[in-house]
Amino acid sequence: MSSGTLKIEWAGQYMPVLAAIRKQFVKERPFEGMTIGMALHVEAKTANLVSTLAAGGAEVHITGCNPLSTQDDVAEALGKVKNVNCYAKRSCTVDEYYAAINDVLDAKPVITIDDGMDLIHYIHTKRRDLLKKVIGGCEETTTGIHRLKAMAAEGKLEFPVVAVNDTPMKHFFDNVHGTGESVLSSIMITTNTLIAGKYFVVAGYGYCGRGLARKAHGLGAKVIVTEIDPRRALEAHMDGFMVMTMEDAAVIGDIFVTTTGNCAVIAKKHFAKLKDGAILANAGHFNVEIDLEYLHKNAAKIIRRDGIETFVLGKKSVHVLAEGRLVNLATPKGMGHPIEVMDLSFALQALCTLHIAKNGKKMKGGVYDVPNEIDEQVANLKLASLGLSIDSLSKEQKKYSCSWDIGT
Template sequence: MKSGELKMSWARQYMPVLGEIRKRFEAEKPFKGNRIGMALHVEAKTAVLVETLAAGGAEVYITGCNPLSTQDDVAEALNDVPGVKCYAKRACSVEEYYDAIDKVLDVRPTVTIDDGMDLIHRLHTERRELLDGIIGGCEETTTGIHRLRAMAAEGKLEFPVIAVNDTPMKRFFDNVHGTGESALSSVMITTNTLIGGKWFVVAGYGYCGRGLAKMAHGLGAKVIVTEIDPRRALEAHMDGYFVMTMEEAAKIGDIFVTTTGNTSIITEKHFRVMKDGAILSNAGHFNVEIDLEWLHANKEGYEARDSIETFIVNGKKINVLAEGRLVNLATTKGMGHPIEVMDLSFALQALCSEYILKEGAGLKGDVYDVPNGIDVEVASLKLGSLGINIDALTEEQNLYMNSWDIGT
């Protein structure tokens, strides 16, 4: 087998939940006659999702959602899967990136699956003639959900979208364990530096930030959390981390990871006070959290080693990983989230795509939660694959939990 096929085969053996869903899809063909347009990180775990959808009868057209996260050998292997066409390539230009988005849309998809909302944004701005053919979509990540909710609030979202990111099975496992492990391991393997004893700065204490803080602390780092939400800041404090502003953290931090999904988190005023050798990386979706525009405009940079660009600021070296893009995927050795974690997230995507195909025509343009039944089904399938049994409510307990007239 070629390298891309080997990667897919390796991932497949650790994705039992998608494996069970695929068996049903092969028998029922729920996507027969439909075209699914996807913009996701094109790597081995994603390929297993694509295979699952194609096995369910879909024609699948996919491109990347980040110019540096595609694994070209996997993209090549996907083009050998019946019913699949992949347009993604690594290190593409902005023009090539959006050309590939347009090629996916050119097939007039009936369902979209996004990671960052680029397909949906393109449909609502440049390709509006295709909107009538869209039944609905799914969105994978926090940044995309933020953008979609903003569209919906303005009445601009013209078809229903399932917020796959905003459900317990995604947040508790993908965001916490997935981001925590994969971002940290990518920083370690890219820089070959020690975590223990370092001041490790996590910008944002959402689910991704919590996972990173926990993992870094477990390796002996002194973890600093920066936040804008007083409740999350207090939670970080009670969890045992140092909480301060980024201006304060910039002076003492050794390693920085942004997880906010917002822009301009680390900027010129922070660069100027950082230690010599500070390492900056991003685990949010887009490369806007670190002000790379200022660095490139004002400081000459050079490639210190694979996926590390070094800038000299006030005589000190500031090291930026993966061009400020997703550090767990965009470094040359970044492998993304652990396979078992993505098995759960992509199981949600597969089942939510089936749901939106069945129910989307009756839903208005808005952002919808993952149906609770789907979330529970994915958890149950995972427990079954692990051989774990859990209790169930008795008739008496169920009556008690659903009654209002039983007193003390």
């Protein structure tokens, strides 16, 4: 048995929610005759989502959504699954990356599943011949949804897309616990440095930033949060973290992680103030949050180790992890989010794909929330897998909660 197959099987045993959905799909075959195009991080958890969709009757064509996040042995094993075609490979060039995107689109998918919106962007700009065929899509990550909403606001999104990221089951678990744990584990295994006692700077206090700040604090770090939103900054302050500008944080920070989804979060004006030996990492989807262009142009010397680029600027060194890409997946030993977290996220993806398959033709172009019943279904399946029970409202309580005329 190949190493990729072993990885896929290992992940599968910790994904009971997706397993329950797979049983439903095997029975109902809801994707019979449909082609699904995917651009996701190709690793073991993703492979279980792909095989679940294929078990439901789909022909799946998949590539990566990041040049450094594919696990080649998993991609090879996935390509041997019935009705699955995999084009992803690790460390591909930009040209190879988009050639693989085109390979997926050459299959003429009727449903797209994206992590970062590259398939949808390509269809709308380079492959408009496919627009009449696509009935809808799903988007996995915050950055992709930001781009999709901008597209929709300009009236340029021509088919419906479910914002899988923007739902409680994704925010509370994938963003908070998944990002928090996986980013820290990748930093520690790549650098072998201590977190405890360090000044740990988190750029952005959204769900990902909150989770990362809490986990770093739990390991003994002195956490600093930088923000542009006054409400989130105040929330971080009241959660017990130091709040300051990036310019001020640059002077004292030991480890920096960006979680904003925006560009130039750590840039020229910050590099001059960094300590010798500062470690920089990015947890956003694209490698634009750290100004790598400036570093490459101005470094006197660049030293490359596994997963680490050291830029020598004058008399000090600045260490950038994973080429500024998603640190939890793009480092040599990065494994991405914990399996149990992705079980929930990929269960959402599977059910949202089913929702698009059933309803996409009736929906106008735009960004749609995950239906509440899907979010609750995933939560209930997870509770059942854990053997946990919760209360339900009585008739009296339902009436009371919906009434307006019952006073004190």
